[in-house]
Amino acid sequence: MANPVLVEVTRGDLVESRHRGAIAVFDADGAVVTAVGDVDAPVFPRSAVKAIQALPLVESGAADALGFGDRELALACASHSGEVAHAALAASMLAKVGLDEQALECGAHWPFSDEASRRLARDGETPSQLHNNCSGKHAGFICACCHEGLPSKGYVGFGHAWQLRLRETMSEVTGVAHDEANAAVDGCSIPTHAVPLRALAAGFARMATGVGLGPARAAAASRLLTACMKEPFYVSGTGRMDAQLMEAGNGRIFVKTGAEAVYCAAVPEFGVGIAIKCDDGGTRASETIVAAVLARLLHQDDQLARRLYELAQPGVPTRRGAVVGQVRPAGELAR
Amino acid sequence: MANPVLVEVTRGDLVESRHRGAIAVFDADGAVVTAVGDVDAPVFPRSAVKAIQALPLVESGAADALGFGDRELALACASHSGEVAHAALAASMLAKVGLDEQALECGAHWPFSDEASRRLARDGETPSQLHNNCSGKHAGFICACCHEGLPSKGYVGFGHAWQLRLRETMSEVTGVAHDEANAAVDGCSIPTHAVPLRALAAGFARMATGVGLGPARAAAASRLLTACMKEPFYVSGTGRMDAQLMEAGNGRIFVKTGAEAVYCAAVPEFGVGIAIKCDDGGTRASETIVAAVLARLLHQDDQLARRLYELAQPGVPTRRGAVVGQVRPAGELAR
Numbered sequence: 114m115a116n117p118v119l120v121e122v123t124r125g126d127l128v129e130s131r132h133r134g135a136i137a138v139f140d141a142d143g144a145v146v147t148a149v150g151d152v153d154a155p156v157f158p159r160s161a162v163k164a165i166q167a168l169p170l171v172e173s174g175a176a177d178a179l180g181f182g183d184r185e186l187a188l189a190c191a192s193h194s195g196e197v198a199h200a201a202l203a204a205s206m207l208a209k210v211g212l213d214e215q216a217l218e219c220g221a222h223w224p225f226s227d228e229a230s231r232r233l234a235r236d237g238e239t240p241s242q243l244h245n246n247c248s249g250k251h252a253g254f255i256c257a258c259c260h261e262g263l264p265s266k267g268y269v270g271f272g273h274a275w276q277l278r279l280r281e282t283m284s285e286v287t288g289v290a291h292d293e294a295n296a297a298v299d300g301c302s303i304p305t306h307a308v309p310l311r312a313l314a315a316g317f318a319r320m321a322t323g324v325g326l327g328p329a330r331a332a333a334a335s336r337l338l339t340a341c342m343k344e345p346f347y348v349s350g351t352g353r354m355d356a357q358l359m360e361a362g363n364g365r366i367f368v369k370t371g372a373e374a375v376y377c378a379a380v381p382e383f384g385v386g387i388a389i390k391c392d393d394g395g396t397r398a399s400e401t402i403v404a405a406v407l408a409r410l411l412h413q414d415d416q417l418a419r420r421l422y423e424l425a426q427p428g429v430p431t432r433r434g435a436v437v438g439q440v441r442p443a444g445e446l447a448r
Numbered sequence: 449m450a451n452p453v454l455v456e457v458t459r460g461d462l463v464e465s466r467h468r469g470a471i472a473v474f475d476a477d478g479a480v481v482t483a484v485g486d487v488d489a490p491v492f493p494r495s496a497v498k499a500i501q502a503l504p505l506v507e508s509g510a511a512d513a514l515g516f517g518d519r520e521l522a523l524a525c526a527s528h529s530g531e532v533a534h535a536a537l538a539a540s541m542l543a544k545v546g547l548d549e550q551a552l553e554c555g556a557h558w559p560f561s562d563e564a565s566r567r568l569a570r571d572g573e574t575p576s577q578l579h580n581n582c583s584g585k586h587a588g589f590i591c592a593c594c595h596e597g598l599p600s601k602g603y604v605g606f607g608h609a610w611q612l613r614l615r616e617t618m619s620e621v622t623g624v625a626h627d628e629a630n631a632a633v634d635g636c637s638i639p640t641h642a643v644p645l646r647a648l649a650a651g652f653a654r655m656a657t658g659v660g661l662g663p664a665r666a667a668a669a670s671r672l673l674t675a676c677m678k679e680p681f682y683v684s685g686t687g688r689m690d691a692q693l694m695e696a697g698n699g700r701i702f703v704k705t706g707a708e709a710v711y712c713a714a715v716p717e718f719g720v721g722i723a724i725k726c727d728d729g730g731t732r733a734s735e736t737i738v739a740a741v742l743a744r745l746l747h748q749d750d751q752l753a754r755r756l757y758e759l760a761q762p763g764v765p766t767r768r769g770a771v772v773g774q775v776r777p778a779g780e781l782a783r
Contacts, residue, residue: 115450115468122708122729125632127642129492130708130729133450133468157464220767223566227558231569245767297460298772300765307462373457373465393728394457394465430635432555432580437633 116150119446120391120398122429124438131443132398134374134391136406139314141324143288146385147406148311149445155307156390159299161371163250164190164337165286165316169278170253171333175260179209186340187347188249192370194350195224195244197232202347203243206252210259217242218269219251219301226350247301249347254303269302276304286326287316300372310388313377317386321367321379338367338379354400354424358407361420366407374399380410397440401425405442451485454781455726455733459764459773466778467733469709469726471741474649476659478623481720482741483646484780490642491725494634496706498585499525499672500621500651504613505588506668510595514544521675522682523584527705529685530559530579532567537682538578541587545594552577553604554586554636561685582636584682589638604637611639621661622651635707645723648712652721656702656714673702673714689735689759693742696755701742709734715745732775736760740777 120132135150167189193199223230258265280291291306299305323331349355368378374391391398408421429438455467470485502524528534558565593600615626626641634640658666684690703713709726726733743756764773
């Protein structure tokens, strides 16, 4: 069964492109609130689960020992744009354990932000691993390893003790085993494990409510999600969808994007977690889906819902700025 | 009916993302050679039909009068990467009619080529309209207007005489009316008209064979496709799929990409034209589809087919360059 069309891209009066996908909205007990399409198929969550992967950084006491505040914790959960402040904060996290960019094993790439890339180029520089969108997560891993007395070298490997701890944490929070059978390698070289959208949604409901996590983990989860909602720039970057959604939500919405059109989110006041995957990996579609799903959930707040629908329906511009089409929710996702 | 899955993206042992689409391979009489998915639905061909839109530049005598060679004609059919040579050639075309970048109405954008963008930034510059991937096509329109004694100002507008001529040409070559009913606005501000893939494929079969075009148009079509095949860099840019496919084809393959995952192509020796649209607009998928379709058509040439299959199946790398997945043909497109 094909997943339904959830997003369409118009040009003039016609639909030019269509995106299919699946949506899971679940509570912390694993009960369905909304399910559209196949929510049982395994999906690599990629960067959308960084907040869960950051739990051991807090639970181990490393974050406190190193004096990490909301910004550092947000960066540990981030796919940042490689702007100056992002790279600098990742460097300062590493400096707290006496290390630098050389300790990272994520690889370098030009910043997600075109503006940041051009600024680097203008300054005659090339990107370092600090500009990798995952550098905050990796810095968090390294800091936690150092705090725990583990060698940080090789921390990205499946067999490293920290990856074992991440697998245990991910398995407990999502309720699905993370092992070699569902593992592949993420773009930043760490393992990623394919699990059903329903498990990811329930996992984020647990992160948002603490239900089923135990008190220490519940406190760590709350602290991480709160940090992200307070410092959305450090989770993403200037003008990015994650930042815009969390700014609009003003503490009521947690969201995190992942590569290949995954989105995880939570609305703590409703006790629900959300997980989305657009079949084709198109980020514009997963952004529209998550914004539209949040707009529906929060429809009683007129002003917020209006802003979320606005984010769900960006215009398609010409190179001269005229709007000649639209990305918009479609099918059962349309109002 | 949903179009079939034609491309899948793997990570480890699992399929991470899937792309659906349709494929039309038709001859110049409009007879089907291969049809996969819905080849009757209207599709905006976007930049994939630039070679057809360049016919009046040649037919009017403007190209000869201005001394345009293969490179200028290739650039008139191009979605170029905004590299130095592209921008310079577009400027030199305009200079032949005493005009400059100011005459263009395509708008400016940073070059498709990240390398070219960073070079501009490094030099403290910002992009001009010459860097717009469509600047060669627009320069061709302007040059033809000047040659024909038409005002070039407003040449992008639906009501301009040159757009009328382009509509007539497109209607004749594809056999489908181009009018207000199927029009929208392209990213470079000119009209684009939605027509079935079968009509686009048949149109490119006519372009490649001359069948049904009349001698003058057949000669112009041959000259344009030959120019593109001889100068693939000027149709696209360093490392781009169009360039790689035409370099591999060495005069046997014409291809042209369009935004939102359209591809048009032709194999003159077989008298066929090809038109492809990936439903979701994902360019990686349309690239894999066109390369795989060409590999099948040209399967008797082992070496060429091998290269085309290689282009159809790029690896998915980590930021450190390890290959951890693959984009590949799927379903009925898989070998």
